[in-house]
Amino acid sequence: MDVAALRQSWAQFCVAGPEAAKYFYATLFVIAPEARTMFPTNMQYQQDKLLSALGHIITHVDDERELTAFAQRLGADHRRFRGEDQQGRPVPLAEWHYIWVGQALLATLERFLGPRWTPALRAEWAAAYELVARLMLTGAAEAERTSPPYWEAEVQRVQRRRADVCVFTVRPNYLCDYLPGQSLPVQVPQLRMWRYLSPANAPRADGTIEFHVRAAGRFSTHLVRKLREGDQLLLGLPVGVALSSYDRSPQLPLLLVAGGTGLAPLRAVAEAVQQGPGRATTLVVGGKTPDDLYDDQALRELAATPPAGSWRSGAGGGWLRYVPTVESGWQWQGEVGTAGQTAVRLGPWRDTDVLVCGSPEMTRETITALTVSGVPPERILVESYDQSLYPPLASAAAAAPQDFSWTGVR
Numbered sequence: 001m002d003v004a005a006l007r008q009s010w011a012q013f014c015v016a017g018p019e020a021a022k023y024f025y026a027t028l029f030v031i032a033p034e035a036r037t038m039f040p041t042n043m044q045y046q047q048d049k050l051l052s053a054l055g056h057i058i059t060h061v062d063d064e065r066e067l068t069a070f071a072q073r074l075g076a077d078h079r080r081f082r083g084e085d086q087q088g089r090p091v092p093l094a095e096w097h098y099i100w101v102g103q104a105l106l107a108t109l110e111r112f113l114g115p116r117w118t119p120a121l122r123a124e125w126a127a128a129y130e131l132v133a134r135l136m137l138t139g140a141a142e143a144e145r146t147s148p149p150y151w152e153a154e155v156q157r158v159q160r161r162r163a164d165v166c167v168f169t170v171r172p173n174y175l176c177d178y179l180p181g182q183s184l185p186v187q188v189p190q191l192r193m194w195r196y197l198s199p200a201n202a203p204r205a206d207g208t209i210e211f212h213v214r215a216a217g218r219f220s221t222h223l224v225r226k227l228r229e230g231d232q233l234l235l236g237l238p239v240g241v242a243l244s245s246y247d248r249s250p251q252l253p254l255l256l257v258a259g260g261t262g263l264a265p266l267r268a269v270a271e272a273v274q275q276g277p278g279r280a281t282t283l284v285v286g287g288k289t290p291d292d293l294y295d296d297q298a299l300r301e302l303a304a305t306p307p308a309g310s311w312r313s314g315a316g317g318g319w320l321r322y323v324p325t326v327e328s329g330w331q332w333q334g335e336v337g338t339a340g341q342t343a344v345r346l347g348p349w350r351d352t353d354v355l356v357c358g359s360p361e362m363t364r365e366t367i368t369a370l371t372v373s374g375v376p377p378e379r380i381l382v383e384s385y386d387q388s389l390y391p392p393l394a395s396a397a398a399a400a401p402q403d404f405s406w407t408g409v410r
């Protein structure tokens, strides 16, 4: 496969911007009008999701092992998207769905590459697409043996911790196996849109999962305002590789730096550490004011719980040092500053694995502050929760922003 030719043509194609995504979907819906109901009605923000991922994956087909693992997983995850038969009944994605998408892709490339679209280039794209589509279909077929296409989860408990923050617990119908630090696609059936949320707990024996949500867009505002006990949600396959590798060097101390509801995956990681032999862990949670520390009590309880395994703290201290910090607070006795500033003050953190999770600005500022203070960048683990990207591709997007130049922002 001529990966260089695929990459070069993709880079040229991306210059077309959102027009190309519009053309792709318009073509897809002409080829297969029945595909229209599978996609959100308002595609203003997300219409490039599938297409940008498609291009990115296809232009990275040279690493066969990584491609196979990624595409099979994506195919397994795609089982949550259902087609419809002629009577309007839901059907799993099948080969013909992939043929529609492949035809729309080739037609779009042809339209926007103009004279650069040669028969040889067409053959390259067709072969690369077929390879990815086959891997996705195989991944879906194999996953059928081990997991449902999606989990149905009943809401068991809803707590509104602030006007704009809600903490809720669900119980999936089958055990949903995820790694602490990962996130799951979640759908509210009335809204028919999927968004990624991170479990705030390590997997529990009873299978229940806690989520933290702050009202920001339509989906999260719906959850914060309208979610009730007894409601049903759907959960897809867990994704994310960065934060869940928190145990890559278990002998090193761990620093967790959280902002807002970015706390959720880091609390799951802290709980997992507590369930093991323990590990010197510092959890810095930042807010603008004390009111932002919506999970303070749970974190204090976690810090007071000894590890399940054999933890030996040399100086008699606890395994978890929980450090709430705020930018300003009337009569606040604790640390003052952003999470990043406070984390740096508590350092140095040279031989420490650092996990950061919060808003994009908080994450950026924290990484800058930590690296300036001497933390080697390779010790810092970050997962992007940008809703407009498929999380496993987000780190690739940071490395190759031209691939994603027309990604919408919520």
Ligand code: HEM
Residues within 6 Å of the ligand: 035, 038, 039, 040, 046, 047, 049, 050, 053, 054, 057, 074, 078, 081, 093, 097, 098, 099, 100, 101, 129, 132, 133, 136, 185, 193, 194, 389, 390, 391
């Ligand atoms: C090689 C082929 C394909 C690739 C690489 C691909 C990739 C992706 C990716 C990365 C996403 C975003 C997932 C997320 O953010 O949760 C996505 C979403 C989606 N894909 Fe695919 N996909 C492919 C084929 C298909 C096919 C054949 C269909 C069905 C006709 C399909 C239907 C969908 C739907 C309905 C969504 C959700 C869109 C949204 O809510 O914005 N995909 N796809």
